[in-house]
Every structure is written in structure tokens, then in C-alpha cells.
Amino acid sequence: TISAMSKQLSFKLVLLGESAVGKSSLVLRFVKDQFDDYRESTIGAAFLTQIVTLDDGSTIKFEIWDTAGQERYKSLAPMYYRNANCAVVVYDITQSASLDKARTWIRELQRQADPSIIIALCGNKSDLEARRQVTKEEAQKYAEEEGLLWTETSAKSGEGVTEIFNTIARKLPTSP
Numbered sequence: 001t002i003s004a005m006s007k008q009l010s011f012k013l014v015l016l017g018e019s020a021v022g023k024s025s026l027v028l029r030f031v032k033d034q035f036d037d038y039r040e041s042t043i044g045a046a047f048l049t050q051i052v053t054l055d056d057g058s059t060i061k062f063e064i065w066d067t068a069g070q071e072r073y074k075s076l077a078p079m080y081y082r083n084a085n086c087a088v089v090v091y092d093i094t095q096s097a098s099l100d101k102a103r104t105w106i107r108e109l110q111r112q113a114d115p116s117i118i119i120a121l122c123g124n125k126s127d128l129e130a131r132r133q134v135t136k137e138e139a140q141k142y143a144e145e146e147g148l149l150w151t152e153t154s155a156k157s158g159e160g161v162t163e164i165f166n167t168i169a170r171k172l173p174t175s176p
């Protein structure tokens with residue numbers, strides 16, 4: 001019999017979204033369970049992996065691409081999402097304009113990425129409730145219309161972070 005371990009599958013996940021919405025912080029929270037208020041912006045692309053255990057006890061591996069400077073080097077973005085199995089498109093709930101930017105990324109993915117890509121829309125910085133500009137209703141309605149996963153997260157408190165990656169993991173095609 002084939003051992004369960006030999007069945008581990010790898011999936012490429014890219015993070016997209018306006019600068020400073022918290023993409024790198026979400027990855028840092030998910031992979032290392034850390035948060036840094038003063039972390040410096042990612043230069044270039046950071047690559048990290050994380051293993052996720054599914055409900056049946058099997059595991060999958062995420063290869064996470066955190067692509068910095070997407071706005072300045074927009075022509076490079078297709079290189080990151082071309083073979084991606086999943087994309088987490090992040091906005092900041094305290095910045096309406098960041099949701100507009102997320103919508104632009106999602107349109108681009110819908111046109112250019114693999115049609116089977118799983119897209120999750122993620123409203124980050126949920127700990128900054130007092131400065132909220134994007135309502136849950138608005139974002140959730142948009143996500144439903146477009147068939148996207150949606151959740152709010154806080155890389156700072158950790159709220160929702162594991163959940164979004166686990167939800168994506170459960171949607172991936174892992175059955176033979």
C-alpha cells in the first residue's frame with residue numbers, strides 16, 4: 001500500500017493586493033505565528049512553505065508567494081499567478097481604495113489565471129474596527145456575486161488567519 005505521507009500534494013498560493021494591506025504580515029502570522037508592527041516591506045518576492053492538515057488527517061503543502069512591488073512592477077505579476085492553484089487577494093478594512101484595488105486584481109485573475117484557481121478575498125486589519133471604511137456586508141455581497149471565498153482577518157491578533165488558509169486547503173482537489 002502507498003503510505004499516506006507519499007500522497008502529500010503541493011499547491012502554489014499567491015498573495016495579491018495593494019501595498020501595506022498586510023500581505024506579508026498574514027504570511028508571517030500563518031507560517032510563524034508572529035506579528036511585527038515595524039516590519040520592513042518585502043523587497044522582491046518572498047517564498048515560504050507551510051503544511052496544512054486536512055480533516056481526514058492527510059496533509060497538503062502550500063508554496064506561498066508573497067509578491068512585493070506589484071504596483072510598481074505590475075507587468076511581472078502574471079509570472080506569479082500563472083501557475084497558481086490559489087490566490088489570496090487582500091484589502092485593508094480601513095482603506096476603501098484597497099477594496100477597489102482588490103477588485104481590479106480579481107478581474108485580472110478571472111481573465112488571465114488558470115480557470116480552476118481558488119480565489120479568496122481577505123479583509124485584513126479587523127482589529128482596527130474604529131477606523132473601518134469597508135463594511136462586511138459590502139465585501140461579502142461582492143464575494144458572493146463573484147463566487148469567491150471571503151473572510152476578515154487580523155494578522156495582528158491572529159483572528160481568522162488560520163481559518164482562511166484552512167478553508168482554501170479544503171477546497172483544493174486532493175482526492176485521487
Ligand code: GDP
Pocket residue numbers: 017018019020021022023024025026036037038039040041042124125126127128153154155156157
Ligand atoms: P504588505 O505591503 O501588504 O505586505 O503589508 P505589510 O505586511 O508590510 O503590513 C503593512 C503595515 O500594516 C505594517 O506596519 C504592519 O505591521 C501593519 N499590519 C499588517 N497587518 C495588520 C493587522 O492585521 N492589523 C494592524 N493593526 N496592522 C497590521
